[in-house]
Amino acid sequence: MSDQPQSTQAGTVLVVSAHAGDFVWRASGAIASAVQRGDRAVIVCLSFGERGESASQWLAGKSLEEIKAMRRAEAEGAAAALGAEIEFLDAGDYPLLESPELTDKLVQVFRRVVPTVVLTHPLTDPYNGDHPAAARMTLQARILAQAIGYPGEGEPLGAPPVFFFEPHQPEQSDFKPNVLLDITAAWPAKLEAMKCLPAQKHMWDYYSDLGVRRGVQVKRNAGPNLGLPVDTKGEAYMRYYPQVTTVLE
Numbered sequence: 596m597s598d599q600p601q602s603t604q605a606g607t608v609l610v611v612s613a614h615a616g617d618f619v620w621r622a623s624g625a626i627a628s629a630v631q632r633g634d635r636a637v638i639v640c641l642s643f644g645e646r647g648e649s650a651s652q653w654l655a656g657k658s659l660e661e662i663k664a665m666r667r668a669e670a671e672g673a674a675a676a677l678g679a680e681i682e683f684l685d686a687g688d689y690p691l692l693e694s695p696e697l698t699d700k701l702v703q704v705f706r707r708v709v710p711t712v713v714l715t716h717p718l719t720d721p722y723n724g725d726h727p728a729a730a731r732m733t734l735q736a737r738i739l740a741q742a743i744g745y746p747g748e749g750e751p752l753g754a755p756p757v758f759f760f761e762p763h764q765p766e767q768s769d770f771k772p773n774v775l776l777d778i779t780a781a782w783p784a785k786l787e788a789m790k791c792l793p794a795q796k797h798m799w800d801y802y803s804d805l806g807v808r809r810g811v812q813v814k815r816n817a818g819p820n821l822g823l824p825v826d827t828k829g830e831a832y833m834r835y836y837p838q839v840t841t842v843l844e
Contacts, residue, residue, distance in 0.1 A: 609712070623785045707748070712756055717769075724746040776830045782806065811827075
């Protein structure tokens with residue numbers, strides 16, 4: 596991976612994923628869409644999801660190191676299907692422990708990548724404490740990366756917007772989407788990325804159905820005259836910081 600952002604591209608999407616599969620289910624449409632329009636996409640997996648997200652492999656008698664290697668290969672395949680870069684911090688899961696050291700690693704990622712938009716988990720998830728932990732560290736890293744006096748290479752960060760992607764149990768996680776993303780053109784890439792994760796094959800149908808449901812909402816909220824196709828697909832997001840604009844649209 597280059598140490599500098601690519602100046603020929605319009606922007607850089609940084610995705611912070613607690614586990615190696617989370618970005619695929621929840622944000623791969625946004626990632627593929629960004630790449631298709633010429634942006635850079637960088638995925639950071641804090642863990643491989645080796646303990647809590649790999650039940651089928653534990654039942655098959657795999658060792659911890661075998662599972663980590665398998666989940667890494669799956670995530671790398673999914674990232675390649677989306678056209679994204681990916682790196683792993685191997686911080687462990689269940690639990691994913693928040694620490695100054697791990698937060699600092701994220702600060703250095705922010706400074707190196709210089710994202711124009713950040714995607715991560717929402718701050719509430721009663722079913723998986725790793726997800727809010729990842730979100731809290733991401734938000735803290737963004738703040739620290741803006742501080743001129745914080746040590747590390749690179750220039751202080753600007754203020755990239757942060758979007759929370761949809762959790763698996765949105766109603767229980769107080770997830771109320773205020774951004775609906777049309778991912779119709781990116782849908783084939785998302786399907787390909789999902790199929791790179793056979794360790795969680797039970798998720799394929801759920802997130803395929805969710806893409807259809809969110810696509811219906813995309814059409815419903817886009818107005819009647821945009822000519823969106825019948826098979827529109829969507830992803831839902833919550834914007835964390837206010838939008839700054841000179842025009843309300």
